[in-house]
Amino acid sequence: MEVGGQSPRSRQQAQALLSGALSTAVKNKLILSNPAKEVSKITLNKKTITPLTGDEVKTLLHNSMGTFMCARLHIALLLGLRQGEALGLSIDDIDFESSTLSVYKQVEKINGAVVHRPLKTSTSMRSLVIPARSLDVLRDHLKIIENMKNTAGVAWKENGLFFPNGHGEPLNSKVDYNRWLKALKKAGIKRRSLHNARHTAGTLLYNSNIGIETIRRILGHSSVLMTSNTYVHNSEKPLRAAAREIDTFLDDADGVEE
Numbered sequence: 481m482e483v484g485g486q487s488p489r490s491r492q493q494a495q496a497l498l499s500g501a502l503s504t505a506v507k508n509k510l511i512l513s514n515p516a517k518e519v520s521k522i523t524l525n526k527k528t529i530t531p532l533t534g535d536e537v538k539t540l541l542h543n544s545m546g547t548f549m550c551a552r553l554h555i556a557l558l559l560g561l562r563q564g565e566a567l568g569l570s571i572d573d574i575d576f577e578s579s580t581l582s583v584y585k586q587v588e589k590i591n592g593a594v595v596h597r598p599l600k601t602s603t604s605m606r607s608l609v610i611p612a613r614s615l616d617v618l619r620d621h622l623k624i625i626e627n628m629k630n631t632a633g634v635a636w637k638e639n640g641l642f643f644p645n646g647h648g649e650p651l652n653s654k655v656d657y658n659r660w661l662k663a664l665k666k667a668g669i670k671r672r673s674l675h676n677a678r679h680t681a682g683t684l685l686y687n688s689n690i691g692i693e694t695i696r697r698i699l700g701h702s703s704v705l706m707t708s709n710t711y712v713h714n715s716e717k718p719l720r721a722a723a724r725e726i727d728t729f730l731d732d733a734d735g736v737e738e
Contacts, residue, residue, distance in 0.1 A: 485589050492522040530672060531680040532557070534687070539667045549663055551621035552643060552656070554614040556674070560681030560699045563674055564588055567651050568596055569642040571622070579615050581608045583700065587650050594650045604700040618642075682707065687717040 481491045499516035506514050532540070537557050544550040555566050564586035573582045584605040585598050599605050610618065621642070628646060629636050637648040645651045660674045678699070685695045696707040 488522055488524050492524065495522055529676060529679050531676060531683040532669065534684065536667065536669050537680060537684065540663055543667050544663060548624050549659055551617050553663065554617050556677035557680050558611060558614055559608055560678045562586065562678060563653060563656060567643055567653065567656060570640045571642050572640060574618060574642065576615065576619060579610045581610055583608065589653070601702060603702045606697060606700045608698060
């Protein structure tokens with residue numbers, strides 16, 4: 481899996497699955513011992529997560545208006561799609577009449593080849609309601625795709641992708657990432673990983689008083705615990721609201737006669 485370009489997280493999940501299956505085999509006396517336990521565990525290097533502020537999001541979206549990147553930023557920063565989900569998105573996955581977007585597949589690079597694969601879990605598969613302003617941006621993006629087709633001419637390969645490269649094929653993830661970095665630099669925003677865009681979406685939703693269960697559904701998490709532990713711990717707004725409530729309590733207490 482490592483040679484094939486699979487992420488440490490995917491390899492870690494596969495190792496856990498194999499170990500669990502083999503432990504069951506030992507329990508059922510099909511094998512004498514679990515060989516997976518003799519293999520070193522795969523560890524993940526956890527990176528510091530720093531979601532963008534609301535003002536930074538607005539600046540990014542404003543600077544990208546009318547460009548290919550505008551729809552890409554709306555999808556990442558407001559709807560929270562993972563990179564593979566976004567690059568695997570098809571035009572047919574968006575229902576402009578009902579303002580909904582279906583997320584059920586992704587693109588991955590396996591053994592050097594880019595392939596479409598279904599999402600790993602049923603909770604990852606989801607239908608999202610698109611905000612009105614984002615829907616307008618996605619409509620405008622269709623015109624950008626048409627211009628790309630006209631420019632490519634006979635070299636265009638129709639795959640129905642919403643974020644294709646200049647020839648209609650899946651956009652290279654590195655190209656996508658570099659465009660993200662370029663957008664940050666242009667806006668004067670500190671460099672961050674693209675996955676921070678997903679964290680930004682979760683934090684913006686939480687700061688807007690959206691319930692944890694709804695955020696879980698939007699982001700496609702398996703549990704609200706994962707949503708809470710991974711995303712909302714960076715949100716300062718509810719902490720400030722709590723501090724204000726305590727100040728109100730203390731102000732009221734000052735008026736109490738001894």
